[in-house]
Amino acid sequence: MATLPAELSPTALAFLTERHLATLTTLRRDGSPHAVPVGFSWDAEALLARVISSRGSAKVAQARAGRRAALTQVDGRRWLTLEGSTRVLEDADSVRDAEERYAVRYRRPRPNPQRVVVVLDVDRVLGGTWPDPLPPSPYPKPGL
Numbered sequence: 603m604a605t606l607p608a609e610l611s612p613t614a615l616a617f618l619t620e621r622h623l624a625t626l627t628t629l630r631r632d633g634s635p636h637a638v639p640v641g642f643s644w645d646a647e648a649l650l651a652r653v654i655s656s657r658g659s660a661k662v663a664q665a666r667a668g669r670r671a672a673l674t675q676v677d678g679r680r681w682l683t684l685e686g687s688t689r690v691l692e693d694a695d696s697v698r699d700a701e702e703r704y705a706v707r708y709r710r711p712r713p714n715p716q717r718v719v720v721v722l723d724v725d726r727v728l729g730g731t732w733p734d735p736l737p738p739s740p741y742p743k744p745g746l
Contacts, residue, residue, distance in 0.1 A: 607649040607684070607724040614729060617680060618644040621707060624675040626653055626720070628664035628688065636660055642673060642722075643703035644684075651684050652700040653720040654711060657692070665690050665720040673722055682729035684722060691719040 610618075627637040638661055642653045651673050655662050665671065665688035674683040691697070700719040701711050711717075 605727050605729075607727050610646070610727060614682060614727070615644075615646060617675070617677070617682060618646075619707065620677070622675050622677050624673050626661055626671060626673050626722075628661050628671045629667075629669045630664060631667075636664055640673070641704060641708045643700065643707055645703070649724050650686075651722040651724060652703060653722070654697070654700050654704055654714075654717055655720055656714060657716040657718050661720060662690055662718055664688070671722055680730075682727060684724045685726040685728070686722045686724040689721050689723070691721055 623639050624642055625637050626640045626642070627635050630636050640653045640655075640661075642651045644651055653661070653673070668687055668689060670685065671688045672683050672685050674681065691700075696719050697717050701717070704711055
């Protein structure tokens with residue numbers, strides 16, 4: 603079920619600070635998806651996600667178009683998808699801020715003079731958790 607980013611539970615917020623990679627899915631000009639693994643930081647006050655990247659990457663080109671995108675983090679049965687519109691920040695202060703946030707969650711990024719920030723302005727969140735262990739499936743196993 604979809605929720606607003608301002609309504610994320612403490613458990614969901616904690617999940618967004620754990621060290622996990624995610625998949626950023628942007629849209630190409632023809633509407634087809636472009637999915638890549640990324641690290642990201644979540645800004646609970648501004649309700650946005652930041653992804654650092656090289657200026658010439660495909661994800662940056664797609665983000666410049668301002669199309670919608672999805673950022674999905676998965677850990678076992680826990681998952682969250684952040685959805686929203688994209689934009690790119692190139693000024694030194696924004697890049698430095700994003701690098702510092704990235705370093706808190708992952709590690710200090712290597713130097714990259716071509717670095718920019720892909721921003722996802724999140725307006726919808728999808729997510730779920732399931733019991734462990736899962737209940738038995740109501741469907742028969744193949745071949746039975």
